[in-house]
Amino acid sequence: MLSIIALVALALSATSFARLCHDPSHLRSTYDYVIVGGGTAGNVLAARLSEDGKNSVLVLEAGGSNEGALVLEVPFLGPTATPNTVFDWNYTVTPQTNLDGRTFPYPRGRVLGGSSSVNYMVHHYGSSEDWDRLARLTGESSWSWNSIKRYIARHERFVPPADNHNTTGQYIPSIHSTTGVLPKSLPGWSNGIDQRIVATTAELASEFPFNEDITTGNVLGITWLQCAIGGGQRSSSATTYLKNAMGRTNLDVLINATVTKLVRTGMSGGRPCFKAVQFANGPQGASTVIRATKEVILSAGAIGTPQILQLSGIGDRAELTSNSIETILNLPSVGKNLSEHTLVPNSWLVQGSESLDNLRRDPAAASAALSEWQANKTGPFTDIGTNMFGFLRLPANASIFETTPDPASGPTAAHWEVLFSNFYASGSAAVPPPNPNGSYITAVAALISPTSRELFSICLHTAMNIIQGGTVKLASNNPFEAPHIDLGLLASEFDRFVLREAIRALKRFFCASPWTDYVISPVGGLAGDADAELDAYVRSIATTVFHPVGTASMSPAHVEWGVVDPHLRLKGAEGVRIVDASVFPFVPNAHTAGPTYLLAERAASLIRGY
Ligand SMILES: Cc1cc2nc3c(=O)[nH]c(=O)nc-3n(C[C@H](O)[C@H](O)[C@H](O)COP(=O)(O)OP(=O)(O)OC[C@H]3O[C@@H](n4cnc5c(N)ncnc54)[C@H](O)[C@@H]3O)c2cc1C
Ligand SMILES: *[C@@H]1O[C@H](CO)[C@@H](O)[C@H](O)[C@H]1NC(C)=O
Ligand SMILES: *[C@@H]1O[C@H](CO)[C@@H](O)[C@H](O)[C@H]1NC(C)=O
Ligand SMILES: *[C@@H]1O[C@H](CO)[C@@H](O)[C@H](O)[C@H]1NC(C)=O
Ligand SMILES: *[C@@H]1O[C@H](CO)[C@@H](O)[C@H](O)[C@H]1NC(C)=O
Ligand SMILES: *[C@@H]1O[C@H](CO)[C@@H](O)[C@H](O)[C@H]1NC(C)=O
Ligand SMILES: *[C@@H]1O[C@H](CO)[C@@H](O)[C@H](O)[C@H]1NC(C)=O
Ligand SMILES: *[C@@H]1O[C@H](CO)[C@@H](O)[C@H](O)[C@H]1NC(C)=O
Numbered sequence: 001m002l003s004i005i006a007l008v009a010l011a012l013s014a015t016s017f018a019r020l021c022h023d024p025s026h027l028r029s030t031y032d033y034v035i036v037g038g039g040t041a042g043n044v045l046a047a048r049l050s051e052d053g054k055n056s057v058l059v060l061e062a063g064g065s066n067e068g069a070l071v072l073e074v075p076f077l078g079p080t081a082t083p084n085t086v087f088d089w090n091y092t093v094t095p096q097t098n099l100d101g102r103t104f105p106y107p108r109g110r111v112l113g114g115s116s117s118v119n120y121m122v123h124h125y126g127s128s129e130d131w132d133r134l135a136r137l138t139g140e141s142s143w144s145w146n147s148i149k150r151y152i153a154r155h156e157r158f159v160p161p162a163d164n165h166n167t168t169g170q171y172i173p174s175i176h177s178t179t180g181v182l183p184k185s186l187p188g189w190s191n192g193i194d195q196r197i198v199a200t201t202a203e204l205a206s207e208f209p210f211n212e213d214i215t216t217g218n219v220l221g222i223t224w225l226q227c228a229i230g231g232g233q234r235s236s237s238a239t240t241y242l243k244n245a246m247g248r249t250n251l252d253v254l255i256n257a258t259v260t261k262l263v264r265t266g267m268s269g270g271r272p273c274f275k276a277v278q279f280a281n282g283p284q285g286a287s288t289v290i291r292a293t294k295e296v297i298l299s300a301g302a303i304g305t306p307q308i309l310q311l312s313g314i315g316d317r318a319e320l321t322s323n324s325i326e327t328i329l330n331l332p333s334v335g336k337n338l339s340e341h342t343l344v345p346n347s348w349l350v351q352g353s354e355s356l357d358n359l360r361r362d363p364a365a366a367s368a369a370l371s372e373w374q375a376n377k378t379g380p381f382t383d384i385g386t387n388m389f390g391f392l393r394l395p396a397n398a399s400i401f402e403t404t405p406d407p408a409s410g411p412t413a414a415h416w417e418v419l420f421s422n423f424y425a426s427g428s429a430a431v432p433p434p435n436p437n438g439s440y441i442t443a444v445a446a447l448i449s450p451t452s453r454e455l456f457s458i459c460l461h462t463a464m465n466i467i468q469g470g471t472v473k474l475a476s477n478n479p480f481e482a483p484h485i486d487l488g489l490l491a492s493e494f495d496r497f498v499l500r501e502a503i504r505a506l507k508r509f510f511c512a513s514p515w516t517d518y519v520i521s522p523v524g525g526l527a528g529d530a531d532a533e534l535d536a537y538v539r540s541i542a543t544t545v546f547h548p549v550g551t552a553s554m555s556p557a558h559v560e561w562g563v564v565d566p567h568l569r570l571k572g573a574e575g576v577r578i579v580d581a582s583v584f585p586f587v588p589n590a591h592t593a594g595p596t597y598l599l600a601e602r603a604a605s606l607i608r609g610y
Contacts, residue, residue, distance in 0.1 A: 039114020162188025183230020
């Protein structure tokens with residue numbers, strides 16, 4: 001790891017700032033749109049709302065510029081961009097009751113591009129049934145898959161992989177776009193395990209079918225990973241949408257600007273209007289208020305958005321009062337119903353040295369890979385070391401369905417996901433491999449259809465055990481104090497059941513013939529098989545995939561719960577829209593950046609009326 005640490009130190013020090021404002025006195029006095037957060041969704045809106053030249057747009061971002069930072073460019077270094085770096089909010093989750101009371105780091109990007117600048121670049125859009133459920137839940141058909149998938153064409157630009165290999169059969173070109181904004185591609189560096197995985201999908205086709213491309217909307221099966229990588233480099237919302245828009249005179253971007261609250265500017269039809277925001281340059285910096293003539297758009301992400309709402313007096317009255325904040329709008333759903341993908345990293349010791357473990361611990365190997373990346377944008381650093389993944393269901397006759405209705409978004413949506421990594425990975429638990437010089441394969445299992453949340457359509461509640469879901473709550477009324485983030489993971493027997501069955505399924509996967517001369521033995525607590533052993537193993541090792549949603553949930557306009565209506569307008573107020581991952585009521589069959597980009601494209605078309 002030494003070499004990686006040295007590279008990170010180098011990259012973190014090489015920050016240079018582009019044509020952005022640092023000084024609030026350079027801003028106009030008002031803008032048509034003020035966007036809070038220059039992250040994944042915020043930069044899509046900045047680009048789309050400024051593109052016709054008619055609107056003035058301001059983006060306020062707490063972090064700095066992404067430019068000049070190597071760790072935000074080299075795909076393989078992605079996992080070193082967080083936690084606890086200058087690009088991170090450095091959150092830690094509260095002790096997780098169902099994970100032996102453990103806490104762990106909970107990164108969120110704090111830099112232009114937001115979490116898209118620091119994430120692991122897996123890029124896809126979820127199950128068609130996720131979007132159809134959203135349309136059903138909200139009563140707004142424009143969220144259905146048939147309606148939303150048109151935004152893929154505006155959003156993505158499919159480009160050849162870094163190694164230019166023949167991609168026939170690895171994706172379906174006709175359902176992708178080569179004319180959108182964000183470069184994405186298939187893996188750019190072949191892993192020794194890829195062909196063994198493909199062979200296993202043939203041998204165990206009924207349990208682990210091969211799926212040529214999950215962008216059809218049917219996610220089930222094992223597929224080649226598509227990543228937000230183009231020409232061997234990371235694509236973020238900052239390197240794409242924002243960069244393309246930076247020359248426009250009607251767009252200003254202020255970095256180092258932490259928004260501390262939305263400001264009430266009056267009443268409209270008996271509803272409070274919040275067409276101004278207050279921000280500061282850090283805890284000691286001066287405070288400035290800036291007004292939006294059309295709308296304030298909150299895009300601070302699934303943690304930042306509920307925190308800002310609560311600081312503004314918008315949230316659960318009892319919680320606000322306990323933090324000495326006057327309630328302007330009592331919206332109890334703010335910061336509630338947080339949903340996540342629980343992650344369990346399962347590793348096996350393997351033969352030989354074709355794994356990428358050496359690249360992660362041998363300074364000479366890492367330095368050669370970096371030189372190749374710098375000179376030619378080729379080699380292992382163009383990739384994330386994970387080339388295949390998949391989405392899978394419990395068998396239809398699984399015993400858990402006798403007590404729990406199926407919570408998947410539909411019959412062709414998944415209960416769990418697998419990601420195959422060609423090295424030892426331990427999530428953020430920082431568990432060292434048993435043999436520091438060994439070679440490993442890791443099959444990360446993630447729970448896709450969690451029931452550890454408040455659900456109205458499925459009766460999981462007993463009088464003794466009402467599941468509340470995860471929460472984001474203020475620690476105090478100080479905007480510079482991190483909120484309490486309780487993910488509420490694995491609170492239901494269904495969730496624990498899925499992870500046990502996922503681990504058992506992965507053991508069957510590695511018993512197939514393509515692995516007989518490769519896989520040696522499972523690592524640590526993975527070796528057990530009894531329910532109690534697997535539960536204990538999961539409790540000891542599980543973290544998350546960093547996919548929080550639901551903390552400012554969309555809901556039908558007329559119902560009491562929820563935070564925004566189906567057009568993303570803050571309920572009970574005027575002048576504010578929320579556009580980021582916090583509005584998804586359920587966590588999708590997807591890593592959440594892709595769905596967030598489509599959401600933001602849809603929001604731009606709602607706002608501009610195209
Ligand atoms: C380590 C990690 C790995 C991940 N891996 C993947 C992956 O491989 N694939 C995938 O699809 N998804 C992944 N995700 C999740 C995905 O990146 C996020 O779901 C998505 O980017 C969220 O977009 P957003 O617009 O909601 O928020 P963000 O992109 O986080 O944007 C929020 C922005 O608001 C800013 N902000 C917050 N508060 C304030 C404030 N008070 N004042 C001013 N600015 C503020 C933040 O600094 C940030 O720039 C990962 C996330 C993490 C953290
Ligand atoms: C996160 O931690 C890093 C490393 O200690 C630090 O540089 C950075 O300022 C911290 N970020 C915040 C928001 O506190
Ligand atoms: C790519 O592979 C396919 C199938 O194997 C083959 O038909 C095609 O000719 C190849 N394309 C190129 C450019 O080699
Ligand atoms: C951010 O603002 C603070 C307070 O004004 C200042 O000390 C700091 O240098 C600024 N940082 C950047 C990167 O501009
Ligand atoms: C959580 O979401 C469900 C819908 O899935 C809803 O019925 C419930 O009211 C929500 N709870 C809160 C506190 O918002
Ligand atoms: C870059 O590619 C050229 C041409 O293939 C090759 O000669 C050179 O060695 C490569 N550079 C590195 C650092 O790998
Ligand atoms: C489910 O069905 C399969 C195949 O028909 C069978 O092998 C298995 O034992 C059944 N499992 C349960 C829990 O009934
Ligand atoms: C790992 O390899 C290093 C370098 O070859 C060696 O010094 C060390 O003893 C090895 N450790 C183990 C546990 O084998």
